[in-house]
Amino acid sequence: MGPLERLESLERFGWRFGLDSIRALLRELGNPEKGLNVIHVAGSNGKGSVCSFTASILRAAGLRTGLYTSPHLCDLRERFRVDGRWIPRRDLLRLSRRVLAACGKVRGRMGHSPTHFEALTALAFLWFCERKVDWVVLEVGLGGRLDATNAIEDPKVCLIAPVGLEHQEILGDDILSIAAEKAGILKPGCFAAAWQPDRRAAGTIDRKAEALGVPLALAGRNYRFRATSKGFRWNGLGFKDHFTLPATGMFQRGNAALAVAGVRALETQGLSLDSATIQKGLSAASWPGRFERISRDPLVLLDGAHNPDGAAALSEALAHGYPGKHWVVLNGFLADKDVEGIVGKLAGRTALSIATEPPSGRRQEGSRVMRVWEGKGIPVFWIKDWRKALDLAARKAREMERGLLITGSLYLVGACRGRWAGSKGLERI
Numbered sequence: 001m002g003p004l005e006r007l008e009s010l011e012r013f014g015w016r017f018g019l020d021s022i023r024a025l026l027r028e029l030g031n032p033e034k035g036l037n038v039i040h041v042a043g044s045n046g047k048g049s050v051c052s053f054t055a056s057i058l059r060a061a062g063l064r065t066g067l068y069t070s071p072h073l074c075d076l077r078e079r080f081r082v083d084g085r086w087i088p089r090r091d092l093l094r095l096s097r098r099v100l101a102a103c104g105k106v107r108g109r110m111g112h113s114p115t116h117f118e119a120l121t122a123l124a125f126l127w128f129c130e131r132k133v134d135w136v137v138l139e140v141g142l143g144g145r146l147d148a149t150n151a152i153e154d155p156k157v158c159l160i161a162p163v164g165l166e167h168q169e170i171l172g173d174d175i176l177s178i179a180a181e182k183a184g185i186l187k188p189g190c191f192a193a194a195w196q197p198d199r200r201a202a203g204t205i206d207r208k209a210e211a212l213g214v215p216l217a218l219a220g221r222n223y224r225f226r227a228t229s230k231g232f233r234w235n236g237l238g239f240k241d242h243f244t245l246p247a248t249g250m251f252q253r254g255n256a257a258l259a260v261a262g263v264r265a266l267e268t269q270g271l272s273l274d275s276a277t278i279q280k281g282l283s284a285a286s287w288p289g290r291f292e293r294i295s296r297d298p299l300v301l302l303d304g305a306h307n308p309d310g311a312a313a314l315s316e317a318l319a320h321g322y323p324g325k326h327w328v329v330l331n332g333f334l335a336d337k338d339v340e341g342i343v344g345k346l347a348g349r350t351a352l353s354i355a356t357e358p359p360s361g362r363r364q365e366g367s368r369v370m371r372v373w374e375g376k377g378i379p380v381f382w383i384k385d386w387r388k389a390l391d392l393a394a395r396k397a398r399e400m401e402r403g404l405l406i407t408g409s410l411y412l413v414g415a416c417r418g419r420w421a422g423s424k425g426l427e428r429i
Contacts, residue, residue, distance in 0.1 A: 003096035004076070010103070010116035017146035022118045024110060026151055028102040029122055032129035036066075037269070038152050039262055042140040042182040043161025045310045046255040049287050050161050053252075053259035055137040057281030059083055061273050066128035066136040068149075070117070073289050073414030080124050082131050091127060099123045117141050121148040145184020156269055158185050158214075159262045160194040161255060163201040164309035165338065179204035186214050191268055193261035195219040195254050217261050225257035231282075232257060237264045241275045243282055251291060251317030256282055289413045291317055294420055298394065299403035302417055304410040306333065308341030314407065315345050326351035328400060330393040330416070331408035332386060333364040342408065343372045351402050353380040356389035358411035390416050 026033055039054055041047045048069055058065040065083055072078040080087035099119050107113040114122070121141075128136050138155075140147045163179045179201035186192055186205075192214050196202035202218060209216035217223055223236025231244040232253040245256055259282075263273050291314070292302045305314040318325070329350045333339050343353075355369040370382035383389040390406075397404040406416045 003093055003100060006096070006100055008116070010113060010119055017143070019146065019148070019151055021106065021110065021112070021114045022121060022148040022151045024106045025099075025102055025114045025118060025122050026125065028105050029099070029126060032122075033125040033152055036125065036128055036136045036152075037134065038136045038138050038155040039157045039159065040138050040140070040149065040152060040155040040185050041159045041161065041262075042144040042147075042185050043159075044164040044178070044182075044307065045305075045313065046161040046252070046258075047139055047159075049252050049255040049290055050159055050258050050262075051137045051139045052287040053256050053282060053285045054159070054262050055081075055084075056285035057259060057263050057273065057278055058135050058137070060281035060284060061271070061277050063134040063271075064132070066124070066131065066133040068121070068124040068128075068136065069139040070120070070141050071410055071414075073410065074418040076120075079120060080127055082128070082133060087127055091130075092123075095123050095126050098126065115148075118148045121151070140182075140185065143178075143184070144182040146181075147185075150185055153187065155185070155187060155190050157262050157265045158187070158190050158192040159258055160185075160192070160196070160205055161258060162195060162197055162309065163205075164198070164307055175200050176204050180208065183208035186212055188212050188214065191215050191217075191265040193217040193219075193223075193258060193265060195258040195261075197254075217265070219254070219257065219261070223257070223261055225253060227253050234260060237261060239264075239275070241278075243275075243279055245282060246285075251313060251320065256285075289410055289417065291321075292417075294417060295404075298397040300394075300397075300420065301327075301403065301405050302413045303405070303407045304413050305342065305407050306337055306409055308338055308345055311342040311345035311407075315349055318349050318405075322403065325349075325403060327405040328352045328354065328393055328397045328402045330354045330356065330389055330404065330406045330412075331369065332356040332358040332366065332389075332412040333369060333408045334358065334360060334362045334411070335364045336362070337364060337408075339364060339369055339372050343369075343376060346407070347373075347376040347378055349405075350378050351400060352396055353378050354389050354393045354396070355380055355382045356386045356412070357384055358409040359386060359415050360409070360411045363409075363411075386412060386415060387419065390419060 055067040067081040077086040183205045225232040289304045305311045353373040355366045357363040357366045373380035
């Protein structure tokens with residue numbers, strides 16, 4: 001078994017919340033995280049997009065920028081980027097061997113191995129340290145307070161994207177509990193910014209920041225953004241301006257504005273990014289699998305919306321970008337997702353649903369998804385194999401002269417994206 005297969009085998013240990021294992025692993029590796037300047041990003045919806053916008057702005061400023069995100073869509077290497085480029089395979093293999101050896105030592109001392117995500121997080125820190133990056137944009141995996149990425153002791157900036165109901169069996173039953181977990185990334189000495197449409201989440205984060213003495217720039221209070229036809233108008237944190245966004249990023253205005261708040265905070269670190277640099281970064285940002293068009297004929301959109309808030313944002317983006325259009329929706333979900341809530345947000349945009357199961361051991365049974373669609377009065381097929389479901393969805397989209405929307409899980413989105421790009425005779429990504 002090669003190092004990547006051995007690394008993948010750590011998934012059998014699942015998720016383990018708490019920082020003891022990751023801290024032990026990082027100590028074994030010489031604490032590579034301690035020399036990094038980190039922008040730490042949490043949230044339920046949009047945190048990956050916030051990371052993408054932030055990293056793109058930093059690159060536009062000429063700063064060597066590391067980006068660590070999860071999950072990947074098609075290739076594990078996607079999770080680790082420096083200046084937009086994936087980690088080379090040789091570096092991934094070399095560092096995997098080093099991390100696996102350290103995992104063995106931790107297992108010998110603690111009686112259990114670090115998890116797959118803990119190992120990947122440690123690997124990211126090692127690579128970024130080797131590459132001598134100026135800044136690291138670090139996406140939380142799940143939650144915040146007990147997530148492996150929170151082994152970072154002194155982030156320079158913490159950003160919290162919109163909080164919603166998710167992973168309630170782990171993070172808590174209500175929005176206040178979940179917001180408190182997300183706010184667990186805040187540390188004394190850092191600057192923070194948050195965009196929270198839910199006032200309860202905003203209040204929870206605000207109180208946590210105040211208790212820690214963390215300056216918090218809160219959307220609607222310390223900065224404001226207003227949608228325009230081409231982007232958003234910004235007012236706050238010492239300047240006013242108008243920023244434009246790529247057409248596919250228009251529904252991301254709030255995430256882009258949060259990224260602007262984050263990079264403005266870097267003035268406290270001696271960095272000054274002007275409006276032209278910020279605009280250059282916003283224009284260059286891309287985030288695969290988030291309202292991404294991969295084909296024009298038929299029209300195919302991908303979006304990783306996996307909770308009701310994300311589905312509501314997706315529905316709004318569809319209404320804005322494709323008014324009056326109803327879609328063939330290929331969808332599949334993980335077992336812990338609120339299928340009723342998600343389907344309820346998408347049903348009004350759906351002409352035909354094709355329910356399937358994502359390529360994940362944590363998948364939701366497709367027959368249950370089918371029954372939810374039936375309950376909404378939407379015609380639906382259920383096909384267990386996502387490959388066959390994709391073939392049917394593409395055929396139906398052509399026959400019905402409808403667009404095809406693939407959503408519900410990043411696992412499904414990533415698998416379909418890879419298959420579509422590799423299919424002969426189809427428009428390539």
